[in-house]
Amino acid sequence: MIRAHNLTLSLRDGQHRRPVLQGISIHIGRGEWVALTGANGCGKTSLIRTFNGLNTPSGGSLSVAGLDLRLPQNRAAVKQHVQLVFQNPEAQTVGSTPFEDIAFGLENRGLDRSLMIARIHDILQQVGLAHKAEADVASLSGGERQRLAVGCCLALEAGMIIFDEATSMLDPAGRRDILGLARELWKSGTTVLWVTQRMEELAESPRIAVMGDGQLLYDGDPRTLFYASELPDTLGWTPSPVVRIGRLLQRQGWPLHLLPLTEPQLEAML
Structure with a gap:
């Protein structure tokens, strides 16, 4: 899905x-889940906006869904393949109701009205908003608005969805809700780039990319990052309680592949 070189x-x-x-x-393959992290100002947003065709690369090579982003004519097409769910749930709706919001993107594609209505209802069902199809968007919770944003991405048949710290302004229940929806989409074949600074969300990701000062500092699995790399301490990260317990086990001689990353893993060990 994404191939960037230099x-x-x-x-x-x-x-x-x-x-x-x-x-x-x-390189991010089709159907992968990759978590992207780094301190504020490290270049995360600039990178994902480049993946989406909003920024024009100054050098190197970048292809998205097989399209060369160095060619201006490809940038509009890339926006259909790669969609963004932004941090602020109030900043990404254009319709007055969920039905109208999803219809907006489909109308721009010139879809037949009967097909469009059926597709809108299917999408609202998929993101858990069928019962609020005609509700005022302003009455939706933050988590529901993020679900609506995901629905708009699905309406455009995006092969990749980038969640740009999409849970940072939500309460714990809302965060679990959106993370769960993203995982459902991933399991159904959607490529997910999950941008976050939450340690527990990183620990649950199969692959983590860490940025710092505009550079890629790490690209690999979470267990190696948290237990066999000095990078988290160098960057001043506060390890999660699970990782702190895992480090105690590590000092007692536990092998790397057995060290816990998530609460369910730790619970199973205990």
Whole structure:
């Protein structure tokens, strides 16, 4: 789905151009789940906006769904393949009801009305909003608005959805809700790039990419990152309670592949 090699990006800052991404090389296959993390200002948002065709690479190569992003004519097409769910659930709705919001993208594609109505109802059912199809969008909770944003991505038949810290403004129940929906989509074949700074969400991801100062610092599995790398301590991360217990076990000689990452894993060990 994503192939980037030595990708660079610089943005105008006054009269000068400021380097934002420096030599990023990453491959994300179709159907993968990758968690992307890093401190504020490290370049995460610039990278995903480049993947989505909103930023134009300054150098290197980037292909998305087989389309070369160095060619201007491909950038609009990429937006259909790669969709974004933003951090703020109130900043991504255009319709007054969930039905109208999903209809907006389908109408722009010129879909037959009878087919469009059937598809809208299917999508609302899929994201758990069928009972609120005609509700005022302003009456939806933050989690419901994020579900609606996911529905709009599905309406455009996106092969990849980027969740840009989509749970950061939600309560714990809302976070679990959106994370669960994203996992359902992933299991059905959607490629997911999950941007987060939450340690528990990173620990549950099969693959983690860590950014710092516009560079890719790590790309691999979570167990190696948390137990066999100095990077979390170097970056000043506060380990989760599960990882803190795992490090105690590690010092007692437990092998790497048995160290826990999640609460269910720790519970099973106990």
